[in-house]
Amino acid sequence: MTPETSPERHxxxxGAGIGGLTAALALSGAGFRVTLIERNAALSELGAGIQLSPNAHRILDSLGVIERLGRDCVQPLEIRLNSVRAGGLVGRVPLGDTAVKRYGAPYCVVHRGDLHRALLAAVTARGDIDIHLGAAVADAESDDDGVTVEVQGEDGASTLRGDALIGADGVWSAVRRRMLRLPSAQFSGRIAYRALIPATHVRAEDRVSSSVWMGPRAHLVHYPIRGGEALNLVAVVEDDWHEEEWSAPGDPEQLLPRFADWPEAPRSLLQRPDTWLKWALCDVGPGTIWTEGRISLLGDAAHAMLPFMAQGGAMAIEDAAVLARSLTENADTPAALLAYERDRKDRVERVMRTARDNARTYHQDGVGAMIRDMGIRFLSGEKLLHRYDWLYGWRM
Ligand SMILES: Cc1cc2nc3c(=O)[nH]c(=O)nc-3n(C[C@H](O)[C@H](O)[C@H](O)COP(=O)(O)OP(=O)(O)OC[C@H]3O[C@@H](n4cnc5c(N)ncnc54)[C@H](O)[C@@H]3O)c2cc1C
Known part of the structure; x- marks a missing residue:
């Protein structure tokens, strides 16, 4: 199809999270005028890690973000699958050079703050993206000619006019709930505790690899970040606490008893952080639409998912690239937004289903855990990786 971008489309x-910043880069790179509105007065990210699989890495690389991360990006050699029932390792999924050879891009892990800084530096370097901090999108109305967006800033309300509004405003999206009247993401009955520890005194293999420990009604993921200087810990437990917060303090005294009868290796890691942050895990059901007229959604606002495939951020990054392509290929903005949603839906719903399946698999007990461990042992590491070719090998 012939590109029909008109430079004045606005x-x-x-939201200036991972999704909003990537979309700003992709859209402005494609010739659109971009205004980015962020509720927080200062841009920052949680002190935690994030995994960047090859499908996301490829897009960030094409947008000039990866070169800004430098050695902050760590390529784990493998994912070590551990079972509490078996007392240790049951499988190893090769990453490192194997992922690069198979998918043409590495599987990386990085500190969220470093990723956010690299994205912001790339956005700022473009010089043509209009960023408003400390301003929240409060309402919007779509008509035949454009969309009127109401913005609530520290100095009061103002309006601006654009060709489309994209809600990249996260799991508790106001654009989703207020402007598109869609149901909120639902609490999954699981919470994630997150912490960073220095990588000193951790086992040598933990400084170069990612690990998952699967146990009854809980699991632990850890991987090295910041060039291997720190270890990112994510402990997930079944619980009924849920609040709309990114960074509520987590009490180690509530967390540690859940792991009291686990093997020494994961317990000794869990005992090290003085402070934890906790986060209620939510997702949206499959089948919801996320576009109406000139208003659409991207990232968690569109399809919040459980983090058990480590793909929420990656899907936001893919959304951004597909959105820019769709708007470039179609001068009719509402039609382009519908085409973008159609293009994304099957893939993100498959990832969401797989993440829900992993939630069940990781937390098995008794016979279920025994069958899971036998299944992992039966498959070679390469076969375990190849099951995700559809995900990591994705190209636009
Ligand atoms: C424990 C855990 C581990 C995870 N691990 C991974 C992983 O390894 N890999 C991966 O790819 N994903 C992972 N994810 C998922 C990933 O963090 C999210 O999918 C990703 O951050 C979503 O990005 P986003 O830009 O859509 O939303 P967000 O990052 O939430 O950004 C939304 C932005 O919108 C702003 N905002 C909100 N309301 C408004 C408004 N009204 N107006 C203007 N601005 C507004 C917010 O301040 C925020 O800056 C994990 C998630 C969790 C919970």
């Missing part, structure tokens, strides 16, 4: 983005 896209308003709500």
């Amino acid at each position: 896209i308003v983005l709500a």
Whole structure:
């Protein structure tokens, strides 16, 4: 199809998280005028890690973000699958050079703050993206000619006019709930505790590899970040606490008893952090639409998912690239937004289903855990990786 971008088309983005910043880069690179509105007065990210699989890495590389991360990006050699029932290792999924050879891009792990800084530096370097901090998108109305966006800033309310509004405003999206009247993401009955520890005194293999420990009604993921200087810990437990917060303090006294009868290796890691942050895990059900007229959604606002495939951020990054392509290929903005949603839906729903399946698999007990461990042992590491070719090998 012939590109029909008209340079004056103006896209308003709500939210400068991973999805909003990547979309700003992709859209402005494709010739659109971009306004990015972020509720927080200062841009920052949680002190935690994030995994960047090859499908996301490829897009960030094409947008000039990866070169800004430098040695902050760590390529784990493998994912070590451990079972509490078996007392240790049951499988190893090769990453490192194997992932590069198979998918043409590495599987990396990085500190969220470093990723956010690299994205922001790339956005700032473009010089043509209009960023408004400390301003929240409060309402929007779509008509035949454009969209009117109401913005609530520290100095009061103002309006701006654009060709489309994209809600990249996260799991508790106001654009999703207020402007598109879609149901909120639902609490999954699981919470994630996150912490960083220095990588001193951790086992040599833990400084170069990612690990998952699967146990009854809980699991632990850890991987090295910041060039291997720190270890990122994510402990997931079944619980009924849920609040709309990114960074509620987590009490080690509530967390540690859940792991009291686990093997020494994961317990000794869990005992090290003085402070934890906790996060209620939510997802949206399959089948919901996320576009109406000139308003659409991206990232967690569109399809919040459980983090058990480590793909929420990656899907937001893919959304951004597909959105820019769709708007470039179609001068009719509402039609382009519908085409973008159609293009993304099957893939993100498959990832969401796989993440829900992993939630069940990781937390098995008794016979279920025994069958899971036998299944992992039966498959070679390469075969375990190849099951995800559809995900990591994705190209636009
Ligand atoms: C424990 C855990 C581990 C995870 N691990 C991984 C992983 O390894 N790999 C991976 O790919 N993903 C992972 N994820 C998922 C990933 O963190 C999210 O999918 C990703 O951050 C979503 O990005 P986003 O830009 O859509 O939303 P967000 O990052 O939430 O950004 C939304 C932005 O919108 C702003 N905002 C909110 N309301 C408004 C408004 N009204 N107006 C303007 N701005 C507004 C917010 O301040 C925020 O800056 C994990 C998630 C969890 C919980």
